[in-house]
Amino acid sequence: MLSSDVADQDTTAPTTWPDREPDELPWPEVPPSRRISVYLDAGHGAADNPGNTSCFCVHEQDFTRSLADDVAATLEESGRFWVVGSRAGDQLVAYAARVEEATRLKADVFVSLHSDVRGKKEAWSPEPTVSCQRATDAPGFSVLYSDEGEAALVARRLALAERVAASMREAAFVPYGGAEYAGLYEAGQAGVFVDRHEPKKRIFVLRRPTMPSIIVETHNALDPREAERWEDVGVRRAFAAALGRAILDVAR
Numbered sequence: 001m002l003s004s005d006v007a008d009q010d011t012t013a014p015t016t017w018p019d020r021e022p023d024e025l026p027w028p029e030v031p032p033s034r035r036i037s038v039y040l041d042a043g044h045g046a047a048d049n050p051g052n053t054s055c056f057c058v059h060e061q062d063f064t065r066s067l068a069d070d071v072a073a074t075l076e077e078s079g080r081f082w083v084v085g086s087r088a089g090d091q092l093v094a095y096a097a098r099v100e101e102a103t104r105l106k107a108d109v110f111v112s113l114h115s116d117v118r119g120k121k122e123a124w125s126p127e128p129t130v131s132c133q134r135a136t137d138a139p140g141f142s143v144l145y146s147d148e149g150e151a152a153l154v155a156r157r158l159a160l161a162e163r164v165a166a167s168m169r170e171a172a173f174v175p176y177g178g179a180e181y182a183g184l185y186e187a188g189q190a191g192v193f194v195d196r197h198e199p200k201k202r203i204f205v206l207r208r209p210t211m212p213s214i215i216v217e218t219h220n221a222l223d224p225r226e227a228e229r230w231e232d233v234g235v236r237r238a239f240a241a242a243l244g245r246a247i248l249d250v251a252r
């Protein structure tokens with residue numbers, strides 16, 4: 001018994017993200033009653049706000065815009081969603097204008113895409129003449145929400161956050177444990193965190209929208225394994241399907 005267990009372990013391929021492919025979850029069989037409208041916010045891309053710089057020296061605003069375009073395409077292709085994006089190309093859009101637009105369009109949910117930077121940073125060169133920072137000790141996704149405001153809306157935000165995190169875990173994305181979030185976010189279910197910044201620094205897109213809103217920090221942008229994975233079309237499709245299933249569960 002023991003020896004065969006050991007042998008199995010030795011020959012088994014890595015089964016944990018980011019060393020494995022996530023699964024593309026199937027869409028629910030139930031026919032859609034109506035299309036759900038999703039305001040898909042590509043984080044940053046506002047004046048003086050390019051976001052973080054990844055281990056490949058890519059600005060977060062460029063990553064989120066490209067990811068949002070791909071996720072929107074997968075969601076729309078499913079025939080179950082209308083997706084409105086927050087910005088196109090190099091356009092700069094204020095966060096307040098995004099929330100106003102989502103309200104005007106009566107979006108069912110507001111999903112903001114971001115990447116995180118965390119872990120023990122070190123200098124490295126992804127290419128001979130390029131120098132950036134990397135950290136490989138803190139991978140994983142997180143889903144953020146706010147418990148500020150009206151109880152019914154807070155409950156709907158929490159339901160969306162928990163469903164999205166569960167769906168991502170089901171697809172084999174690994175949740176971040178939250179070690180560096182102490183004092184900023186408080187952990188709930190695996191991968192779910194509530195905003196605990198001091199009141200004046202709380203996150204606008206989590207507390208302002210009148211529809212349920214969340215931020216998905218897709219991965220640690222300083223981790224080259226994750227940053228590379230998230231450039232992959234299959235990974236983006238798997239994420240979009242996980243996100244879409246979760247939204248259908250809470251919004252239909």
Ligand SMILES: [Zn+2]
Nearest residue numbers: 043051114115
């Ligand atoms: Zn961000």
